[in-house]
Amino acid sequence: MSAFFLRSVILSTLLGLGVSSSAEEFRCENGLVTIRNSPGALHPAICTASDRALSLLQSCDLKPPEPVEIQLSELSDKTCIGLFHCGEALIEVLPPEALDARRSAVGAFNGLPTPRLFESVIVHEIAHAAMEDVPCPYDSCVASSEYFAYSIQLLDLTEAERNLVVPPLDNGTEPTRVTHDQVNALILYMAPDLFITKVWRHVTAKNDVCTQLKRVQDGTLVFDTFHP
Numbered sequence: 504m505s506a507f508f509l510r511s512v513i514l515s516t517l518l519g520l521g522v523s524s525s526a527e528e529f530r531c532e533n534g535l536v537t538i539r540n541s542p543g544a545l546h547p548a549i550c551t552a553s554d555r556a557l558s559l560l561q562s563c564d565l566k567p568p569e570p571v572e573i574q575l576s577e578l579s580d581k582t583c584i585g586l587f588h589c590g591e592a593l594i595e596v597l598p599p600e601a602l603d604a605r606r607s608a609v610g611a612f613n614g615l616p617t618p619r620l621f622e623s624v625i626v627h628e629i630a631h632a633a634m635e636d637v638p639c640p641y642d643s644c645v646a647s648s649e650y651f652a653y654s655i656q657l658l659d660l661t662e663a664e665r666n667l668v669v670p671p672l673d674n675g676t677e678p679t680r681v682t683h684d685q686v687n688a689l690i691l692y693m694a695p696d697l698f699i700t701k702v703w704r705h706v707t708a709k710n711d712v713c714t715q716l717k718r719v720q721d722g723t724l725v726f727d728t729f730h731p
């Protein structure tokens with residue numbers, strides 16, 4: 504009995520030490536984000552990034568996501584730096600120092616300094632969360648969801664930062680028109696950086712980013728196709 508009690512005490516002490524920080528919850532004032540498993544020093548960055556994602560959605564009259572939990576995680580998929588789990592209201596992001604160690608997977612956004620990149624990934628994943636309930640006529644609407652997420656992520660950057668991600672046009676050069684069919688899942692997987700540039704050129708082409716994004720979020724503009 505006493506041995507069991509002692510073991511329990513030791514166990515709970517160990518658990519207490521092991522999980523106390525990871526079990527801690529912090530709620531951002533915006534009511535959207537609950538942070539778990541993250542050092543307090545990162546709470547302001549996570550909350551302000553989610554504030555900005557929310558105001559971007561709001562400024563275009565787009566639907567905000569349902570409340571979501573953000574956890575820092577050492578995402579096992581080495582090609583991944585952030586992940587939104589559909590149906591679980593959960594976003595996992597790499598902590599900043601791990602982001603730096605995985606710079607090879609960052610791609611087009613690699614020019615951003617780590618703190619900005621960290622926030623930018625959060626903005627991207629919150630945009631994914633805002634696409635969760637969008638009807639998809641196919642098995643997967645990954646290209647449409649990434650179109651929306653990258654657009655919001657790029658809108659969140661300053662122009663100078665965006666120029667590091669999407670090659671700027673020479674003065675006076677008209678952007679080449681990006682057709683609807685040129686934004687697709689194949690390019691997303693085969694040439695992700697090119698996909699991002701095409702998304703930006705496409706979403707800004709009519710000088711009406713909000714209408715484009717609204718059509719994506721209401722499911723009338725879809726960049727995916729049927730794959731047998």
Ligand SMILES: [Zn+2]
Nearest residue numbers: 627631649652
């Ligand atoms: Zn994404």
